[in-house]
Amino acid sequence: GQRVAFGAGFPTLDRLAVAAGSLSALPEWRGQEGPRFRITLGPACITVGHTDLARAERTAERAQHRARTEAGELGTYWAENLGDRAPADPRAPITGWSRRSRARLFHATGELDYTPMIVLGTAPVMSTLTYAKNWLDVAPTGAAAKKHLEAFYMRFERAWGVPFVGLWKEEFQRRGAVHFHLWHPRPSGLAGAMRRLTAVRYRPAVGDGLPYEAWLAAVWADIVAHPDPEDRARHEKRGAFVSKVEEGHVNTPAKLAAYFAKHGAFMAKDYQNKVPKEWREPGAGPGRFWGYKGLKREVRTVDVAPADADRAARVLRRLSSRERYWDPTYRDAAGKVVGCWRWKKAVREVRVRRGDRPANRQTGEIKPRYRKAMRPPTRFASGSGFLCLDDAPTTLVNIARALDIWREYAPPTRRQVQARERAVRRRALELPATRRAVTDAHKH
Template identity: 65%
Template structure:
């Protein structure tokens, strides 16, 4: 039996089963501190850290501010005879689709429940709504274009007797014109058929009741009696209503296009997110996310670039221990560092070309600025000037803003760098079940609890604060000495830098050994009598250690000056 559309989208029962496989912490009851969470969606796993107590206080303050603003607005209305105050003009200028908004689109598409869109196993369609050549006449601002789109949704609900259900995305063509992509189920039948049937039923009831009262009225809407493709073209052209007859006739033919989406591109949440966002390793269509110059003014921006209607984000959240959260983030980081692709040239042991799936490093394409070798950049492009007087570092700095060039580079994908993040997957519940099994195995072979781990970490921090000088601090002391000796090398031409580093490294090791020996002798003799101030003792030891390090640096400088 062939697979139907929607079989690749996990159900809600799978979310409950996968979330129940994790070892959850007790319910939060107002405790202070960070809570580590794992959030599961149909196609997304999120590892986050949240201070619930702090968030609750922030919400309380926001609620108090809302009440204060409402009271202030009420006093203003009373003082000004019911007239609202004028709002300030917007000052923000939007030039493109931000990376944060793009990441939120990926996150949302991985957590949305697509059950309302799965109708009879038929794949949804992609409707593209565009504008005519002189599009600024009818859409001078982003708000005007969004008003056209909102009107389209209202007419859709009236024509097909159901609300629009799906995703939408705003993009721009090379000529700058805005267009919208709508991904939604294809309506069945003819536009206005249900509304016509309801009208006929009202007329029948009116006749059966003896024609008492006014006869129910009926007004034909634009596009009634047409299939969806023709209805979309008629309705979109009527909504935009271009004043030029030639542009309107052209817009009627090409303004709305309905196309079938290949099922392999949208049969899982992760593939749907990648297809709809058009954001992978290459940026061939990144120009579609650049706002045209006509809209790059305050108050004329495009507004939101994407959204969804009649869909909800369905997730399951589990509070886990910090150890489990960190280990889950490491597993997801390793999984995100590789991506699977189909290799059609694979040859099996029998010499037959059968093809197979392979794994490669996950990369993304970025746009980086070319560096200047005259300023010390490695691998950059040498800036040249037609003016012979513009030379040297000053000339390079002068020409840098004039001759800036950019290139495309591939960079490895890095996620969960701080132990938090999300990852879109084809089957997130199954992956989370496997992660829970790995956590159980780790817990079996590493019985150390989170409380023991926290206590061990706290002890390390406490010991680090108690010791005035450690090997790590001694290594850090080499930095100013190396800088001073480097300056001495430029002036007097002393020994090579490698020799100086070895001498300083040996001196630092000797100082650290002496300090450890001195502390051991103090602990053995126990000369400290009576109560003392730990903070004062720590400051005294730190001053003494700083003075000793300064004397050692001066001695090293004097020794090198004598030998140079």
């Protein structure tokens, strides 16, 4: 297919406002009880859900009161025990990347505004930062690895004159070592060139004068600073590398979300999301598995009627049941291979239990046995959920048109029919009494 530059198919923020304005919004909330149904639009994501604003307001008030009470009790305890605060109970250890966190990553990548990346005008790349053999000597905890990542952000801004803008994902190798995937625009030119021209007093830094690939390897090795000379030399050669991303894979926000969020999320690479045992101790957890820097979410939320929210969820559920793919073997009527876009049923890979297997024949211990299976995805099961799309604003405009048609030509609901029947019966009972009253008046 034709190659499209990065950002050419990304919706602008003014389109979000126009698409959100096409919905029939409810009046402003004035303290009414009950759920409030709403549709939220992002550049590549449509979310349907509901919230009880009155209940949320009461919850916020209770939380504020509880925070004030705890602050007063903590101040009293601190004054009485001379600052000797009792240690908090440790949290449960984190063993892997949860399914809910993966869903939040999909949701966030569909609602981010990628304008700060598009204006740079350069194609994005995937930078990978790894550790040497004895990685526990320099990254004994997840917090230590995150400090290395924060130091890399500061070095990046100092070397290239612009802050880091992009997404990051934390994964683990089979040997247990952590590594980071950074998706961001590739800097152009040489490191430190801007600082050399603009700084009043130029001080050379590690990696100055090098292109991005060489600068990345030198700076990451200097940040980690392995104490073992052999590990340090090996880390300088193979500690960081850059891989290019096909432009056609990320020319829309939905493709970008799928490319980055599915990286390492398949069952074949599930080991990359398992936390090593050294990081499962209290206080040594991995922290967050993903995040973004220099970007922010841009959404438009509209409160709608419950019937409109339910009908919109039904449309999105049908859209999510299939996916489009490019078939390069399609032939036209003349038999010429031209290729075309086709649709297929959407499926996801799951693990299905198929029985047990002996783990220890001496003790009789058994373990469950699983197999891979393909199942259709279940979205908007209860009328709430989200769906990532290539062009979410256009899809929402079409849904708004469908809602207007349904609202005009839809048959009456059961409650409306019952109300009409009650009104007819009421008029039928009142009519004979009126006739009797008129007849009595004529007799007298």
